[in-house]
Amino acid sequence: MQTIVPPATKRTAVSYPALMGQPVLAGDADTVIKIILIGPAKVLPADRPKYTGQMPPITGLSDFKIAALVTYIRATFGKGASAVDEDEVTKVKASLAQ
Ligand code: HEM
Numbered sequence: 001m002q003t004i005v006p007p008a009t010k011r012t013a014v015s016y017p018a019l020m021g022q023p024v025l026a027g028d029a030d031t032v033i034k035i036i037l038i039g040p041a042k043v044l045p046a047d048r049p050k051y052t053g054q055m056p057p058i059t060g061l062s063d064f065k066i067a068a069l070v071t072y073i074r075a076t077f078g079k080g081a082s083a084v085d086e087d088e089v090t091k092v093k094a095s096l097a098q
Pocket residue numbers: 015016017019022023024025032035036040041044048049051052053054055056058069073
């Protein structure tokens with residue numbers, strides 16, 4: 001019989017992490033903003049778990065929309081972590097530009 005998804009014991013690699021319960025989401029909000037703006041590879045420690053996929057920077061969203069996105073993923077997957085406002089995103093973006 002052919003299977004579409006190999007059984008867990010046959011899987012050798014995972015492409016990307018689940019967001020639910022990632023400690024980074026419940027931690028420092030600026031770190032989550034940076035993950036969205038420049039991608040996780042430039043933000044997270046080198047000794048993090050390895051995935052076969054790569055996450056691109058999320059471009060083309062206004063600071064307001066990035067604030068809404070970060071607020072949503074922290075509240076939903078980060079144990080109800082605090083909201084982020086547009087000004088915080090603008091501040092982090094400016095710090096990255098230096
Ligand atoms: C709005 C959309 C997205 C959000 C909110 C998001 C959020 C995140 C966050 C918070 C992490 C860090 C998780 C951790 O602590 O390990 C992460 C990692 C990752 N994401 Fe995304 N992501 C998005 C889109 C994408 C897309 C489009 C891709 C693939 C095309 C992707 C692939 C990955 C991969 C491979 C990692 C692990 C990267 C590494 O550790 O170097 N993500 N994502």
